[in-house]
Amino acid sequence: MNEPSLHARGGALRLAGTITRGEFTLAVDISVEPGEIVALSGPNGVGKTTVLRFLAGLGGTLDPDGTYTLGGEDMTHLPPEHRRLAVVFQEPRLVPHMTAETNVSFAATLSGIPRADAHRRAAELLDELGLPPNKHTLKPTKLSGGQRGRVAIARALAAQSPRLRLLDEPLAAIDAPSRGPLRDVLARHLADSDAPTILVTHDPTDVKALATRDIPLG
Template sequence: MLKVTNLKKSFDGRQILDDVNFTVEDGNILTIVGPSGAGKTTLLRCITGLEAADSGTFTIDGKEFNPQDLTSADNVMGVVFQDFNLFPHLSVLENLTLAPTLVLKQERKVAETKARELLKQLGLKGKEQLYPYQLSGGQKQRVAIARALAMQPKILCYDEPTSALDPNLRDEVANLILSLKAQGVTQLVVTHDMEFAKKIADSMLKVQALDQQN
């Protein structure tokens, strides 16, 4: 279980997050929704340690957790970035297998088999040997999703995972996320797509820009 308590974050004197509280049970999906500028991505970045929170506590399975402590964060958080962050000099298959072989110490054949399965699920069969510059934006995003899944994280976080995909592929991503739920993976999804959010969510956290609240 992930529990976030009294999370606060400001930039240049502007309060972005003010006493945010939520709990995600093991194996459940929390969607974080709200308008642009409301702090959805900032919240995700604080949870994953990419931004330092001004204050607040993070608890995983009853133990306080510092997302910025890389030692304690190992094998806990996986992140699917909106801007992909793929290695440009590696093929699709190499992007997916690099971390599992180096960090998880998987045998290369095992890592490649799992990577190919993920690529097939995401409609990318046959793209294994292509490089990121040869892919469309939607294809890059699906590779980024597959790469995060390949690390088998305890908690998987997505920043707008469907933003570059057509409706059919959004459904595939939703089905993949729900299949991971069936496997017990806890997931947090930042999205502006309310229909997508409702389809996958066990619970929903709605955030609003603080200067719009009354």
């Protein structure tokens, strides 16, 4: 019998133990079911972003008795590029030499979507998130902060069947009047996803509109 591909795997997130990053330590006990959206709340400095960065494989260590699994598979030492995650960072972190559209379509193709379909999906997502069509072909340096934020959200939504979604202040770069419509778009896409999702936000409206459960830290 053939082993299922990473693309086909899914399951719950389990993270328990003590995360250490530099001199900072944080004890965590987090479980997120498939399709569940869990907000991590608390004041600055309690470790919300530290948790997300550890889950993404971008820093921090877990104590030897700790657990980090997705669908029962140990993720602790898996390289970031093999984790099949969809991530929105506080800073958009777009690829500077790619256009807005190719930043999004590239993420889609990496997740297994054929190239032509990936380009269509990218254009549809950017339109849905309110990036004007004449901005699709611009590189990140030619976009405003809010426009780069929309591209970063589209890129995370473009990935096909990620194993885990990590959203770190996804609407922070968006001007206040635009957050409501974008929050609605994000909520619809997350509701259609089977991936467990971790959301970090300081905005209680985000928690109420997007999360199914809240875990306070600190």
